[in-house]
Amino acid sequence: MQPFDAQSKGDEQLLAALLDGMEAGLCAFDREGVVTHWNAEATRILGWSAAEAIGRRGFDGWAARASDARQAEQRLLATMDAEGRRVNEFALLTKDGRRVLVRTQSAAVQGPDGHPSGVYCAFSEVHAQIDLERSLALSESLFEDASWGVVLIDADLRPAQVNAHAARMMHAGREVLLGRPLGDLLGQGAEELESILQHVLAEGAPPGATDLWVSPRGAGSGARRCWRSGFVRLGSPLGEEPVPLGVGWLFADVTTEKTTEHESSRIRFRYQQLHRADRAAAECEGALEGALLHLDFALAGFADHALVDRADGDGRLVRIIATPEGEPGSGRPAPGGVVPVGYRPDHPALQAVERLGTVRTSFGSPDDERAAPRTRTDEWAEARQWPAGTVHGLVTVMRSRGRTVGTLTFLRGAGRRLFDRADAAYAEDVAARVAMALDLAGLADDGG
Structure with missing residues (x-):
């Protein structure tokens, strides 16, 4: 056991350190x-050494x-007669x-007799304290009032803290999300997020x-959302090496903006195709x-197959143009071209x-399509005299000079989305051009 003097000296050295x-x-x-x-940090802030x-x-x-010193001394010494810190x-x-x-925090120092024997004062420059308070306030605001999602992911890639907006976007309670693997929270996109x-x-x-x-799995519908995301690595400021x-x-939901952007790009491409087709056809x-x-120009990125049926003098539809079955390819005149379909x-x-007008049809919902065996979808297509593998169809009437020239059919296979209203509008523009070409070719019968 150390002698008392040695232990006391060691305690003093430890306290000084x-x-x-x-x-x-x-x-x-x-x-x-x-x-x-007077410690070393006080010397750094004010420049006065402990000896001074x-x-x-x-x-x-x-x-x-002088005026500042009197006020400071009064407040500090008054701390000895107060409870707690000031x-x-x-x-x-x-x-x-x-x-x-x-900015100072001061408190009384109790002597052996239980009465105040002095006061200690810890202080830092106000701007440093304000920076800390701002950081804390920013953190609290992000997790309470932010209008975008904020999630703190730990080193095991599991949510450690989630703000209210992120919980709403994931359709789950904040407590439910904590500590769970990302794959339990996201049906799609979890692997890409984990990689990032x-x-x-x-x-x-x-x-x-x-x-x-x-x-998000909590949504139940499986609808895809686009979240514009930013990431920051969090490291400890207390370690010698930055430990993550x-x-x-x-993140913020930009699904509407991205969908509009994609739709605009798609429309631009399609009507560029129409323009190129007009110039080539000329x-x-x-x-x-x-x-x-x-x-051929219309099929690019739009559909897998196209069929053109001409209306004969009796109003019956006769196949005159078709793309090959099996692998998608260019349209070609159909053999025969005289027997009604x-x-x-x-x-x-x-x-x-x-x-x-235009008629859109599909085998069923995307879930039906995925669940049904290939034979059922092929039977559905065969009943409509469409190529095997077809699950979505769009048929629009072709008109020229006030007469029905025939019909134009676009078909999509499995894995592609349903035809929508924008697709119908595009198909009608293509049909108008094809109808005019058939009329010029003399393949449109009078009447109809």
Whole structure:
């Protein structure tokens, strides 16, 4: 066991080391206001060394102006008669004469008899304290009031903190999301998100925002959403080496904007195709060749197959142009071209002729399509005399000079989306051009 003097000396050395290692300036005063302790951080902030500070009474004449010193001394000594800690702001002077505003926390020091024997004062520059408070306020605001999702992901790639907006976007309670694997929260997009998070932990945040397409499991519908995401790596400020504690993930739902952007791009492409088809058809020697060109340009990115049926003098539909079955290809004149197609009465092509408009049809919902065996979808297509593998059809009537020329059918296979209204509008524009070409080619019968 150490002798008492040696242990006491060791305690003093330990106390001195702790005081000098503090990240805040610290000074202590006895009951008379004489400085008894002064640590290294106080020296860094004000420039006065411990040897210059210890033994002085108050701050007057060295560390503060006379008017400021009296106020500071009164407030500090008043702490001995108060309970708990007091927070104050004082204007002090550095050794080179600069005036520094500091924020202090002071409390009484109890003597052996239980009565206050002095007061200690921990202080830091106000701007440093304000920076800390701003950081804390920003953190609290992000997790309470932010209008975008904020999720703190730990090093195991699991949510450690989730703000209210993120919970709403994931259609789950905040507590439910904590600690769960991302694959339990996202039906689609979890693997891509995990890959990005691993990169951020290892290399740092990507230079710009990332658009992630995800489907929150809590939504139930499986609808895909586009979340514009930013990432920041979180490291401990207390370690010698920056140790990643996790990743801050900030995101906002931009599905509407992205959908509008995609739709605009699609429309631009389609009508560029129409323009190119018009120019190419103008160079064709025959009008039928021009009709085939229009179909080829229209099929790009739009459908897998196209069929053109001409209305004969009796109003029956005769197949004159078709794309090959199996692999998609260019349209070509159908063999024969004189025998009416044996459509049943409820066929979409006959409905389009009757309505003088466009008819869209599908095997079923996307879930039905995925669940049904291939034989069922092929039977559905065969009943309509469409190529095997077809699951979506769009038929529009072709008109020229006030007469029904025939019908134009576009078909899509499995894995492609249903035809929508924008598709119908585009198909009608193509049909008008094909109808005019057939009329010029003399393949449109009078009447109808």
